[in-house]
Amino acid sequence: MIPFNKLHLTGKELHYIQEAIAVNHLSGNGSFTKRCHQYFQDRYGFAHCLLTTSCTDALEMAAILLDIQPGDEVLMPSYTFVSTANAFVLRGAIIRFVDSCPDHPGMDVGLLEPLINERTRAIVPVHYAGVACDMAGIMALADQYGLFVVEDAAQAIESYYIWPDGRRSPLGSMGHLAAFSFHETKNISSGEGGMLVVNDARFAHRAEIIWEKGTNRSAFWGGEVDKYGWVDMGSSFLPSELIVAFLFAQLESLEDIQATRMRHWNQYHDLLAPFEQQGHLRRPYIPAYSTHNAHMYYVLCSSLEARTALLAHLKEQGIGAVFHYISLHSSPYYAARHDGRVLPHTDRYTDTLIRLPLFYDLHDAEIDEVGAVMAAHWQ
Ligand SMILES: *Cc1c(COP(=O)(O)O)cnc(C)c1O
Numbered sequence: 384m385i386p387f388n389k390l391h392l393t394g395k396e397l398h399y400i401q402e403a404i405a406v407n408h409l410s411g412n413g414s415f416t417k418r419c420h421q422y423f424q425d426r427y428g429f430a431h432c433l434l435t436t437s438c439t440d441a442l443e444m445a446a447i448l449l450d451i452q453p454g455d456e457v458l459m460p461s462y463t464f465v466s467t468a469n470a471f472v473l474r475g476a477i478i479r480f481v482d483s484c485p486d487h488p489g490m491d492v493g494l495l496e497p498l499i500n501e502r503t504r505a506i507v508p509v510h511y512a513g514v515a516c517d518m519a520g521i522m523a524l525a526d527q528y529g530l531f532v533v534e535d536a537a538q539a540i541e542s543y544y545i546w547p548d549g550r551r552s553p554l555g556s557m558g559h560l561a562a563f564s565f566h567e568t569k570n571i572s573s574g575e576g577g578m579l580v581v582n583d584a585r586f587a588h589r590a591e592i593i594w595e596k597g598t599n600r601s602a603f604w605g606g607e608v609d610k611y612g613w614v615d616m617g618s619s620f621l622p623s624e625l626i627v628a629f630l631f632a633q634l635e636s637l638e639d640i641q642a643t644r645m646r647h648w649n650q651y652h653d654l655l656a657p658f659e660q661q662g663h664l665r666r667p668y669i670p671a672y673s674t675h676n677a678h679m680y681y682v683l684c685s686s687l688e689a690r691t692a693l694l695a696h697l698k699e700q701g702i703g704a705v706f707h708y709i710s711l712h713s714s715p716y717y718a719a720r721h722d723g724r725v726l727p728h729t730d731r732y733t734d735t736l737i738r739l740p741l742f743y744d745l746h747d748a749e750i751d752e753v754g755a756v757m758a759a760h761w762q
Contacts, residue, residue: 385753387704393635396633399632411623412601418631419630431584431586432578434576434577436620437575438537439466439469439577442533447593448560451476454476455502456504457477457504457505458479458505459481459507459508460480460488461713463711464537478711478720484670486670488736489670492520495521504530507535513539513676514673515542522558532558533559533562534554534560537564539563540554540563540571541641560579562580563580565578572633597615597617599611647680650750651739663757664684677741680738681736683737690735690736696756696759697760700759710730710733
């Protein structure tokens, strides 16, 4: 039995949780939160980070910060997690879903411009599988039309966008705002967890207020004001120090975690090459403008029927392979609200994509077994 995902423990989690208890501060915004914020600032140059209880929360903060109003339009891929859309739907926005690229599930930037009108407020690229969207194209459109960009970088820690001139920017550092996830299924995890990154300094002050229930409590603790009170809308977006202590242990092992996941990813990639040559599947395509972070190893089957058969066979053989998103534009909640455009590539990824087991403690022999089970399926 090879599960799809297994939580990896670095060994320091309980140590840091005990430390958090010992300093007698378990609510949010304590010393571990500050250490994590510092870690992200040092490693990726993020000027303002705010840990949240989930990426969903970080996206909801982004929608509040952008002051999204009922009837505003937001552009995003249909091939994504519901939270990407929900955050804006909660503020009354209309979602204009954009098709995926022919060669990878990221949003096709070439389709954006005809969808922009006077009600359009924001573009939300999703870096699927830690593979960047075409950020040069997105940022140019945002500049030209005065739109905000919120990167859904939930899956994108430690991956980079490569600009046409060769410079590299960490995913999550380019949009006005960005959201990361530390959910159990992500590379770095605290069970549930997330982070808002504020790259546009205009949002930094208000982000702290929204984070702290609409109060200026952060400024109070920082000594900038002598009393705190209710100054804006907000909610309780900050995680407990217990959770953040766990996260800090994971961050300290980031390089080891990434190196190991990358090794697994490359093993799959080599192992499955013959199946691609035989026409049974397609392996992930990484565009020249992106790195990837071994967040996911997926394959594309030739049809829904082929995928159903392969998934059934893998399941029978005890391999926890799974499909992924069901297109949001045809979901029970949004289908009637969608503007009716057909999104053929989104639907194709919905029908044909399979994610294979990929987690730190996966053994080389288990990856070989996945390959052998696939080989037997096509024999
Ligand atoms: C995981 C994920 C989310 C949600 O993250 P949570 O931390 O579970 O709220 C949002 N968007 C994408 C693309 C994701 O993969």
